[in-house]
Amino acid sequence: MSTFTPGLVHAPITPFNQDRKIDYAKFEQVIEFHIKHGAQSLAITMHPGESVSLTDLEQRAQFDFVLKQVNGRIPVLAHVSDSGTSIAVARAKYAEAVGAEAIICTTPYYWTPPAAMISEHFSQVANAVKLPFFLFYTPDEMGGIKLSTDQVLKLVEQLGNFSGLIDASLDWQFMINIISNVWRTKPDFQLLAGNEYMVSSGAIGATSMISSLSSIAPNLVKELYTICRTERYSEARKAQEDMAALMFLLKKYGFASLKSALVAMGRDCGIPRPPQNQLTQTEHAALAKELMALSFMNNEPKGW
Amino acid sequence: MPLILKGVMQSPVTPLKDDFSPDLPTFEKLLDFHVRTGATAISWPHHKGESLNLTIPERKAFAEVAVKTVAGRVPVSVHVSALSVEDSIELAQHAQKIGADAIIAITPYFWSPSQDAIYEYYVRLSKSMDLPIIAYNSPSYLEGIEFTGELITRLLENVPSLVAMKEASFDSAKFLEISRAALKVRPDFSIVAGVEFLAPSVPLGCVGSYSSAGGICPNLCSQLFDACTRGDSVKARELQFKLAQLWDLFRDQYPSSLKGGMVIMGRPVGPTRPPLPTATKERQAFIAKKLEELGILDTEPHGW
Numbered sequence: 001m002s003t004f005t006p007g008l009v010h011a012p013i014t015p016f017n018q019d020r021k022i023d024y025a026k027f028e029q030v031i032e033f034h035i036k037h038g039a040q041s042l043a044i045t046m047h048p049g050e051s052v053s054l055t056d057l058e059q060r061a062q063f064d065f066v067l068k069q070v071n072g073r074i075p076v077l078a079h080v081s082d083s084g085t086s087i088a089v090a091r092a093k094y095a096e097a098v099g100a101e102a103i104i105c106t107t108p109y110y111w112t113p114p115a116a117m118i119s120e121h122f123s124q125v126a127n128a129v130k131l132p133f134f135l136f137y138t139p140d141e142m143g144g145i146k147l148s149t150d151q152v153l154k155l156v157e158q159l160g161n162f163s164g165l166i167d168a169s170l171d172w173q174f175m176i177n178i179i180s181n182v183w184r185t186k187p188d189f190q191l192l193a194g195n196e197y198m199v200s201s202g203a204i205g206a207t208s209m210i211s212s213l214s215s216i217a218p219n220l221v222k223e224l225y226t227i228c229r230t231e232r233y234s235e236a237r238k239a240q241e242d243m244a245a246l247m248f249l250l251k252k253y254g255f256a257s258l259k260s261a262l263v264a265m266g267r268d269c270g271i272p273r274p275p276q277n278q279l280t281q282t283e284h285a286a287l288a289k290e291l292m293a294l295s296f297m298n299n300e301p302k303g304w
Numbered sequence: 305m306p307l308i309l310k311g312v313m314q315s316p317v318t319p320l321k322d323d324f325s326p327d328l329p330t331f332e333k334l335l336d337f338h339v340r341t342g343a344t345a346i347s348w349p350h351h352k353g354e355s356l357n358l359t360i361p362e363r364k365a366f367a368e369v370a371v372k373t374v375a376g377r378v379p380v381s382v383h384v385s386a387l388s389v390e391d392s393i394e395l396a397q398h399a400q401k402i403g404a405d406a407i408i409a410i411t412p413y414f415w416s417p418s419q420d421a422i423y424e425y426y427v428r429l430s431k432s433m434d435l436p437i438i439a440y441n442s443p444s445y446l447e448g449i450e451f452t453g454e455l456i457t458r459l460l461e462n463v464p465s466l467v468a469m470k471e472a473s474f475d476s477a478k479f480l481e482i483s484r485a486a487l488k489v490r491p492d493f494s495i496v497a498g499v500e501f502l503a504p505s506v507p508l509g510c511v512g513s514y515s516s517a518g519g520i521c522p523n524l525c526s527q528l529f530d531a532c533t534r535g536d537s538v539k540a541r542e543l544q545f546k547l548a549q550l551w552d553l554f555r556d557q558y559p560s561s562l563k564g565g566m567v568i569m570g571r572p573v574g575p576t577r578p579p580l581p582t583a584t585k586e587r588q589a590f591i592a593k594k595l596e597e598l599g600i601l602d603t604e605p606h607g608w
Contacts, residue, residue, distance in 0.1 A: 197476040200504030231537035233507035
């Protein structure tokens with residue numbers, strides 16, 4: 001099994017033109033921005049990057065583009081989730097062929113298959129590649145589909161390349177049950193915080209973190225992650241609270257707030273693709289005002 | 305006595321005789337055991353104490369024994385939540401009459417109350433008596449009914465006697481939502497974790513926990529809290545993993561497995577009232593084996 005450690009993983013957004021096509025000139029700037037501002041790895045493309053609104057060809061084209069742009073400077077993890085197992089499998093194989101460092105996959109979209117079929121989905125995707133496989137667990141986003149501890153432990157046993165769990169469930173008992181059991185037989189198995197709640201996850205064993213808010217506040221993300229990696233969790237409280245303030249603010253305005261906040265930070269990447277709405281002018285102005293009122297945002301880069 | 309909530313607080317189980325009638329002499333022994341083994345406060349009857357399976361007169365009788373037996377050595381709070389809010393009010397007034405130090409109350413059962421209804425409930429409780437109130441947030445057992453940051457802000461602005469919350473969502477996002485809202489209005493507001501989830505919550509400002517396993521392994525609980533407060537993250541994680549195994553053991557058929565475990569520890573507290581099962585001999589043997597594997601039998605007090 002690989003000992004690849006993703007570390008602080010930035011999850012970029014996807015910039016769109018006015019005609020809703022991927023804006024590759026901007027995307028280049030986005031990728032360079034993340035590398036310049038502390039990304040130890042990149043995850044292409046997670047839900048905040050609107051993976052679900054991209055066609056299969058577009059997702060593959062993103063892998064190509066990012067891998068070429070990064071040119072080996074940092075590892076690139078490929079997010080390959082889809083509804084159909086065979087579609088996710090094909091995308092995983094493609095990612096491997098073009099040089100991704102690892103595969104990320106969550107439960108199938110829309111369907112609510114029995115547990116055995118969900119395990120089958122993960123097995124087929126993981127078995128399709130030799131790359132490290134990271135299971136992304138995000139039940140709140142995925143219609144409440146839950147994984148049991150036993151189910152995940154069995155997959156760890158069966159899949160030699162199953163390298164880590166990316167947790168966005170925030171379920172402490174679940175995380176502990178997985179990591180404490182797996183570490184007995186696979187001490188290099190990793191727990192990754194699937195969002196920026198790193199203090200609690202780190203305290204119970206997470207060593208990496210995937211951050212979409214690195215687009216907005218990369219310095220705060222880095223500070224939070226760095227303190228947590230020295231295991232001084234109480235000292236990370238301030239950074240965690242600031243992070244939570246930013247997360248709550250964006251949550252209040254909905255999904256489109258991420259791109260709206262980017263505009264406010266001087267990094268206009270367009271608006272989300274439908275069916276996501278963009279914020280109204282009034283909402284955008286209110287969000288921008290609240291964003292700038294967060295004192296820690298003064299330390300964050302404006303522009304590229 | 306002044307209500308200071310900190311450290312490992314114990315919520316005893318409710319001892320019953322073989323015919324399921326209240327066993328008050330054993331309750332006295334159990335209270336003494338908890339105080340002697342380091343409980344920083346006593347709170348009874350949480351759900352672990354089978355609160356909803358006791359009649360209101362029974363709850364009053366036990367509460368009187370609790371206050372009398374603890375006799376001011378540590379603060380005693382009475383959990384007043386009952387199916388009928390009218391009963392809760394009566395239990396709260398009774399708690400004050402017998403000299404308890406505080407009451408604790410969960411959001412009302414069954415009706416899926418609105419945020420306004422929850423607000424009115426705590427206002428009414430606070431007007432019905434003079435004791436400090438500890439709110440209790442437990443969305444996973446109450447179909448998602450929970451405190452929002454807005455609700456806690458509104459309550460703290462209007463209910464001076466609301467001093468603390470038992471926060472049992474076990475979710476970093478919810479914890480931060482509540483703590484950020486509460487501490488802004490009331491910097492000395494105390495947030496207490498449910499069960500022993502201390503490693504993920506103490507760094508975020510959690511003051512202690514209402515213990516689940518304290519009747520079995522009070523030493524382990526205290527060691528975990530100490531490791532968390534002195535910032536020994538490695539030790540805290542190790543102990544938290546152990547307690548997580550115990551929580552899995554006990555949350556299955558809670559609290560009957562806990563009562564079954566107490567037989568093994570030489571502190572029998574009788575059966576569990578239906579509809580909850582009583583731990584069978586086989587279940588007890590299974591628990592005994594687990595406790596032995598975890599080293600609990602060698603490191604924790606046996607007998608009263």
